[in-house]
Amino acid sequence: MRRTRTGWLLLAPSMIILFVVGIVPFIYVLYVGFFDWNLFSASREMTFNGVNNYRQLVFDPLFLDAIWVTIRFTFFAVVSQLIIGFFLAQLLLRDFPGKSFFRTIHTVPLMIAPIAIGAIWRLLTIPGFGPIPYLLDRWFDFEFNIGNNATQAFLAIVIMDIWHWTPFVTLTMLAGLSALPAEPREAAQVDGANSWQIFRFITLPQMQPVVLTVLFIRIMDGLRTVDEINMLTNGGGPGTSTRTIGIHIFRVVFPQTDYGYGSAMSLLTLYLTIVACWFLFVSLTAVRKR
Amino acid sequence: MSDQDSIHHPVEHEVEDDRPHLLPIYTNMFDRVFISVVIMVAIHLFWLRFLEVYLSLYVATIISLVVGYIIIRRG
Numbered sequence: 001m002r003r004t005r006t007g008w009l010l011l012a013p014s015m016i017i018l019f020v021v022g023i024v025p026f027i028y029v030l031y032v033g034f035f036d037w038n039l040f041s042a043s044r045e046m047t048f049n050g051v052n053n054y055r056q057l058v059f060d061p062l063f064l065d066a067i068w069v070t071i072r073f074t075f076f077a078v079v080s081q082l083i084i085g086f087f088l089a090q091l092l093l094r095d096f097p098g099k100s101f102f103r104t105i106h107t108v109p110l111m112i113a114p115i116a117i118g119a120i121w122r123l124l125t126i127p128g129f130g131p132i133p134y135l136l137d138r139w140f141d142f143e144f145n146i147g148n149n150a151t152q153a154f155l156a157i158v159i160m161d162i163w164h165w166t167p168f169v170t171l172t173m174l175a176g177l178s179a180l181p182a183e184p185r186e187a188a189q190v191d192g193a194n195s196w197q198i199f200r201f202i203t204l205p206q207m208q209p210v211v212l213t214v215l216f217i218r219i220m221d222g223l224r225t226v227d228e229i230n231m232l233t234n235g236g237g238p239g240t241s242t243r244t245i246g247i248h249i250f251r252v253v254f255p256q257t258d259y260g261y262g263s264a265m266s267l268l269t270l271y272l273t274i275v276a277c278w279f280l281f282v283s284l285t286a287v288r289k290r
Numbered sequence: 291m292s293d294q295d296s297i298h299h300p301v302e303h304e305v306e307d308d309r310p311h312l313l314p315i316y317t318n319m320f321d322r323v324f325i326s327v328v329i330m331v332a333i334h335l336f337w338l339r340f341l342e343v344y345l346s347l348y349v350a351t352i353i354s355l356v357v358g359y360i361i362i363r364r365g
Contacts, residue, residue, distance in 0.1 A: 288314055
């Protein structure tokens with residue numbers, strides 16, 4: 001009994017912090033989501049409007065388009081990061097000249113703030129000034145302009161995210177691969193398994209917890225990316241081709257001060273993130289009934 | 291099996307449960323409540339988008355409560 005009380009006492013500070021910074025804001029956003037609250041409206045007071053914000057939300061083409069952009073962005077970025085990160089981790093397991101230097105250089109993007117990443121890529125890709133459009137035009141006679149081409153702008157934000165976050169995936173995968181026991185792989189080699197079979201039936205199942213963790217962290221990050229895309233494409237342009245949910249919520253909540261509608265959108269985004277991660281988790285780990 | 295083995299390898303009992311289940315995976319109570327809430331929100335959003343013109347949103351609430359109860363009891 002006394003040990004239990006001590007345990008709760010030791011847990012209390014972190015639970016109080018979690019409650020204050022996690023649960024209370026969530027409940028407040030849930031509450032505000034049912035109100036009409038806009039500082040620019042005739043009445044600046046909070047007015048209860050039931051599910052009107054959600055009713056407006058499911059018909060809002062800009063919001064639905066932002067969801068679609070975010071899902072596409074997250075899918076392409078995360079899948080690429082996982083594949084590239086895994087192969088780089090395999091590469092870094094072996095010894096080669098300059099390995100330490102490559103590992104350090106490769107990790108540099110992780111240390112840069114997302115807003116600075118956006119600024120760097122903006123300088124790299126800005127039409128008429130950046131080296132990427134200049135070199136593409138000079139070498140391949142290819143016009144690269146993220147200011148007026150939606151596909152190229154989308155490609156640019158995906159590549160920027162891959163460049164920024166692949167080192168995180170690589171380092172995590174490298175830690176996971178380094179910790180794997182060698183015996184199952186050696187036994188498979190003795191039994192005559194080829195590289196693909198060893199990867200598919202030995203390495204991948206053993207790496208499942210690491211892959212799942214990285215996958216969830218990256219999906220959650222991808223779904224809430226705002227600053228670097230906002231910086232690179234100047235708020236989701238051209239048009240709304242790179243306007244993710246985060247940017248859309250930012251534009252509704254801050255310049256338009258529509259707090260009620262912004263809260264409803266934030267909650268729906270949280271809902272989509274939780275459901276996506278849960279489906280992925282269940283499909284990869286759940287025990288099926290016979 | 292020695293006492294030492296039984297500590298490290300507890301006997302696993304296979305429980306036969308003849309009740310028909312709705313969900314294709316093994317779940318605990320928290321999972322079932324979570325699934326019920328997720329389905330409740332999904333039904334309401336779907337209703338708001340496509341069916342509210344024909345039927346009141348209260349119908350969606352009743353349907354989702356019934357679905358949630360069934361999932362929690364027989365998931």
